[in-house]
Amino acid sequence: MNARRGDTATARGGEVFAAVILIVAMASISFAQQIGNPTTQQGVLPPRGTFVIRNAHIVTVSGADMDNGSILIRDGKIEAVGPSVNAPAGAHQIEGRGLSVYPGMIDLGTSMGLVEVPQGANGTVDTSEVGELNPNAKAYVAINPHSAHIAVTRVDGVTNALSSPTGGLISGQSALINLLGTSPREMAVVPYAALVINYPRIGGGGGGFGGFFQQQAGNLSDTLAANERQLEQIRKMLRDAEAYGRARDAYKADPKLPRPDANVVLESLVPYVRGERPVIFRADREAEIRGALKFAEEMKLKPIILGGDDAFKVASLLKEKNVPVILTGIFSLPNAEDDFYDQLYESPSKLQQAGVRFAISTGDSGPEVRNLGLYAGMASAFGLSKADALKSVTLYPAQILNVADRLGSIEPGKTANLVVTDGDLLEIRTHIRYLFIDGRQVPLTSRHTELNEAFKDRK
Amino acid sequence: MKRLTAQLLLFSFLIAFPVSFARAQRTLAQPNETLIKNATVLTITHGTLSNTDVLMRNGKIAAVGKNLNASGNARVIDGTGKYVMPGIIDCHSHSMLDTINEGTLAVTSMVRTRDVMNPEDVDLYRELAGGVTTLNLLHGSANPIGGLNTVVKIKYGRPASEFLFPGAMPGIKFALGENVKRSSTPNQPGVQRRYPNTRMGVEETIRDAFTRARDYKTTWDEYRAKVAKGEKNLIPPRRDLQLEPLVEILEGKRYVHAHCYRADEILMLISLADEFGFKIKTFQHVLEGYKVAKEIAAHGAGASIFADSWAYKIEAYDAIPYTAAILTRAGVVVSMNSDSDERARRLNIEAAKAMHYGDLTEEQALKLVTINPAIQLGIQDRVGSIEVGKDADLAIWNGHPFSVYSRVDTTFIDGEVFFDRQADLARRADLAKERTTLEQAEPNKPPAAGQSPQRPRGRRPSHVDDDIWEGDQP
Numbered sequence: 001m002n003a004r005r006g007d008t009a010t011a012r013g014g015e016v017f018a019a020v021i022l023i024v025a026m027a028s029i030s031f032a033q034q035i036g037n038p039t040t041q042q043g044v045l046p047p048r049g050t051f052v053i054r055n056a057h058i059v060t061v062s063g064a065d066m067d068n069g070s071i072l073i074r075d076g077k078i079e080a081v082g083p084s085v086n087a088p089a090g091a092h093q094i095e096g097r098g099l100s101v102y103p104g105m106i107d108l109g110t111s112m113g114l115v116e117v118p119q120g121a122n123g124t125v126d127t128s129e130v131g132e133l134n135p136n137a138k139a140y141v142a143i144n145p146h147s148a149h150i151a152v153t154r155v156d157g158v159t160n161a162l163s164s165p166t167g168g169l170i171s172g173q174s175a176l177i178n179l180l181g182t183s184p185r186e187m188a189v190v191p192y193a194a195l196v197i198n199y200p201r202i203g204g205g206g207g208g209f210g211g212f213f214q215q216q217a218g219n220l221s222d223t224l225a226a227n228e229r230q231l232e233q234i235r236k237m238l239r240d241a242e243a244y245g246r247a248r249d250a251y252k253a254d255p256k257l258p259r260p261d262a263n264v265v266l267e268s269l270v271p272y273v274r275g276e277r278p279v280i281f282r283a284d285r286e287a288e289i290r291g292a293l294k295f296a297e298e299m300k301l302k303p304i305i306l307g308g309d310d311a312f313k314v315a316s317l318l319k320e321k322n323v324p325v326i327l328t329g330i331f332s333l334p335n336a337e338d339d340f341y342d343q344l345y346e347s348p349s350k351l352q353q354a355g356v357r358f359a360i361s362t363g364d365s366g367p368e369v370r371n372l373g374l375y376a377g378m379a380s381a382f383g384l385s386k387a388d389a390l391k392s393v394t395l396y397p398a399q400i401l402n403v404a405d406r407l408g409s410i411e412p413g414k415t416a417n418l419v420v421t422d423g424d425l426l427e428i429r430t431h432i433r434y435l436f437i438d439g440r441q442v443p444l445t446s447r448h449t450e451l452n453e454a455f456k457d458r459k
Numbered sequence: 460m461k462r463l464t465a466q467l468l469l470f471s472f473l474i475a476f477p478v479s480f481a482r483a484q485r486t487l488a489q490p491n492e493t494l495i496k497n498a499t500v501l502t503i504t505h506g507t508l509s510n511t512d513v514l515m516r517n518g519k520i521a522a523v524g525k526n527l528n529a530s531g532n533a534r535v536i537d538g539t540g541k542y543v544m545p546g547i548i549d550c551h552s553h554s555m556l557d558t559i560n561e562g563t564l565a566v567t568s569m570v571r572t573r574d575v576m577n578p579e580d581v582d583l584y585r586e587l588a589g590g591v592t593t594l595n596l597l598h599g600s601a602n603p604i605g606g607l608n609t610v611v612k613i614k615y616g617r618p619a620s621e622f623l624f625p626g627a628m629p630g631i632k633f634a635l636g637e638n639v640k641r642s643s644t645p646n647q648p649g650v651q652r653r654y655p656n657t658r659m660g661v662e663e664t665i666r667d668a669f670t671r672a673r674d675y676k677t678t679w680d681e682y683r684a685k686v687a688k689g690e691k692n693l694i695p696p697r698r699d700l701q702l703e704p705l706v707e708i709l710e711g712k713r714y715v716h717a718h719c720y721r722a723d724e725i726l727m728l729i730s731l732a733d734e735f736g737f738k739i740k741t742f743q744h745v746l747e748g749y750k751v752a753k754e755i756a757a758h759g760a761g762a763s764i765f766a767d768s769w770a771y772k773i774e775a776y777d778a779i780p781y782t783a784a785i786l787t788r789a790g791v792v793v794s795m796n797s798d799s800d801e802r803a804r805r806l807n808i809e810a811a812k813a814m815h816y817g818d819l820t821e822e823q824a825l826k827l828v829t830i831n832p833a834i835q836l837g838i839q840d841r842v843g844s845i846e847v848g849k850d851a852d853l854a855i856w857n858g859h860p861f862s863v864y865s866r867v868d869t870t871f872i873d874g875e876v877f878f879d880r881q882a883d884l885a886r887r888a889d890l891a892k893e894r895t896t897l898e899q900a901e902p903n904k905p906p907a908a909g910q911s912p913q914r915p916r917g918r919r920p921s922h923v924d925d926d927i928w929e930g931d932q933p
Contacts, residue, residue: 148776220905377864381866426863429862452749455752459753
């Protein structure tokens with residue numbers, strides 16, 4: 001550094017000024033850390049431990065409830081469940097008298113971690129990529145493990161979420177995550193769990209604001225023609241991907257063949273066009289659901305319907321094709337003016353009666369996911385049994401995503417994602433007492449509990 | 460003689476009934492007396508009473524107690540296993556309004572929500588099915604000073620004029636923060652931006668309006684004083700419909716319901732109101748209110764909030780579901796509101812959330828959707844609790860309203876049934892048949908490919924400047 005010319009006093013003043021700036025900056029950072037940076041967002045992953053919960057009411061979901069049961073958690077798993085378990089030395093003991101234990105709830109219809117604040121903080125929105133065909137847009141690489149939504153959601157008993165991209169025709173690939181982890185890798189259960197396709201819309205109404213954004217209900221045959229053009233785009237890409245997969249495999253088997261150029265877009269589609277992983281179709285109207293089923297059959301995909309407002313009208317077809325439905329419309333206003341007032345509250349019950357596989361979801365990007373239990377409870381107020389309502393947010397979503405070997409019920413060998421409560425998990429007056437994800441005891445703190453602590457005694 | 464009187468009453472009900480039926484289910488003749496027997500009654504103000512009867516007569520709660528008697532032609536409902544709760548009052552609603560924002564000016568105190576009420580909004584019926592009986596219809600949040608509110612009873616099936624809540628205090632909507640600032644940017648290119656665009660300008664807009672209102676009031680007060688003294692040949696000052704509601708606020712005759720989020724803007728409005736000598740009746744949303752609970756309590760404002768909505772926009776990022784508890788414990792009158800036709804259907808659960816977050820008691824939580832919003836709207840003498848003499852606005856639930864498994868059986872307003880689940884279910888088969896018949900009618904069949912759907916024959920001429928309707932046109 002060149003020696004400064006000019007008088008020494010000014011140079012010294014410059015140094016002092018810089019020091020003051022530095023001190024003020026550091027003070028403001030630490031001040032911000034007192035209020036704005038709750039520890040739940042810091043890089044602390046609780047360790048896996050050995051826990052015994054004793055004398056609790058255990059709601060296994062897969063079998064009968066157990067009054068006065070015990071659970072042994074070790075190495076991230078439920079090791080034993082029964083009237084009593086052998087507690088290893090050094091196990092943390094949790095007295096469960098008067099408490100109930102449930103499997104953690106699973107919401108299959110979110111964009112958890114992909115969006116923090118949609119309005120006014122666009123930099124935090126990573127749900128929808130440019131263009132119509134984005135099979136290689138993967139939620140897994142964009143989920144923010146430190147999103148405030150994650151802790152806020154898990155402290156109310158939702159331990160897992162399927163986080164999906166949105167927008168376009170092929171939105172991208174969803175990730176199934178544990179709602180705990182300091183990095184995406186720590187959170188991942190199935191990083192590339194499903195492909196998401198927005199089936200072209202038919203008719204108006206619906207949507208998150210219950211018809212507020214009315215679509216122009218134009219001529220039906222024009223709409224169908226436009227939709228067919230969009231489907232043809234998808235069809236063409238899927239066929240290209242299928243051909244690409246064959247060419248790639250042929251080259252691998254015989255390197256003397258011409259090497260196909262790698263193509264990240266088509267590469268990402270290969271497992272889906274081969275039926276190895278499911279394809280989620282967002283579809284609500286009857287015509288959309290029928291169209292999605294027909295398209296999936298034609299293209300030999302493994303479909304799951306997401307949305308499903310009208311699914312109960314197509315129940316027999318869904319049953320025949322054995323296609324499950326993730327229902328997101330429980331807390332939506334019925335779409336048509338002459339729909340019965342409880343039409344959407346009652347639709348899970350109708351699907352259950354028709355033998356259609358389904359799960360209940362909030363359908364929310366993040367902030368509302370903690371209320372998942374209430375959606376199931378409302379379905380039970382309108383016909384679904386309480387037991388089935390609980391299954392629709394635990395075992396059924398696990399089965400739909402083919403992870404029921406790990407999640408969705410309290411059975412030995414499954415991941416220890418457990419919620420301990422002082423009452424019925426689906427009731428809002430119930431409190432959560434303990435939370436385990438991946439056999440780690442999770443503190444019941446979040447951005448909200450910490451802001452509450454900071455301000456509740458302000459004088 | 461008693462039988463003749465009863466028959467005359469029945470007859471007069473029948474002929475007084477409107478001939479044109481709206482879509483709502485309708486009982487042909489409503490008895491003027493209803494007895495609910497042996498229910499659990501959530502009185503709100505006098506605790507929870509088990510195995511108790513509620514007698515409604517002539518639109519009022521006539522008696523609450525055990526083993527009540529009713530007259531011979533009373534409708535009797537077996538309330539065994541049921542819960543009776545006052546009709547839920549939603550303090551922030553935009554239901555039945557054909558439009559909610561006159562967003563072209565920053566001060567629109569001259570416009571009224573009353574002028575755009577559409578009584579045929581089907582979501583009103585869906586709210587009745589959630590046990591809601593009263594709504595505070597507010598102007599939107601585009602303007603620092605918005606339009607005048609309307610408090611209504613959800614008398615779905617009646618003309619709009621019958622919805623008006625008798626004797627409700629007049630009110631007005633204010634708004635601070637992001638929605639106001641976002642409204643500064645017009646949709647069309649070439650149109651000038653609207654002031655204000657910052658929280659600085661929001662304050663100045665309100666300050667300026669009240670400064671003008673204060674001068675306007677002085678001018679009129681001086682004029683009236685001269686008239687009272689008997690001076691002659693006076694010219695009255697020019698009326699200003701925009702400023703008159705603000706003068707009413709200064710005189711304590713109109714309630715201010717102020718939409719706000721950030722703690723600093725809440726303090727700004729309190730300071731401004733104190734300076735001009737008026738009170739804010741309620742802060743609406745007020746999601747950062749928990750940060751300034753003591754100031755809100757000291758000012759005497761109520762708070763009408765969301766139970767747990769947060770993070771949908773940046774000023775809601777610090778919102779927490781403990782706000783109801785924090786503000787209640789600070790002595791603020793708190794209500795839970797919906798600001799949504801969808802959420803309005805489940806305000807019972809929204810209130811219960813205050814027991815989950817923040818551990819309010821059941822008694823405190825029940826008040827959040829009953830007597831508290833009634834106080835905030837100035838209608839607590841008529842509704843908000845089950846007490847003799849109050850309006851018979853209540854709902855029968857098939858379980859405790861705070862249980863997610865509960866449903867509304869029947870909703871009464873002024874002792875009349877406006878929602879009944881059994882009646883609703885009974886009509887469904889007929890409605891399904893009617894729908895099939897309509898779908899098969901020729902004009903409703905889907906058009907052949909390439910054709911536009913046949914437009915229904917117009918009943919008005921289509922030119923815009925037509926202000927005389929000359930009847931059906933070919």
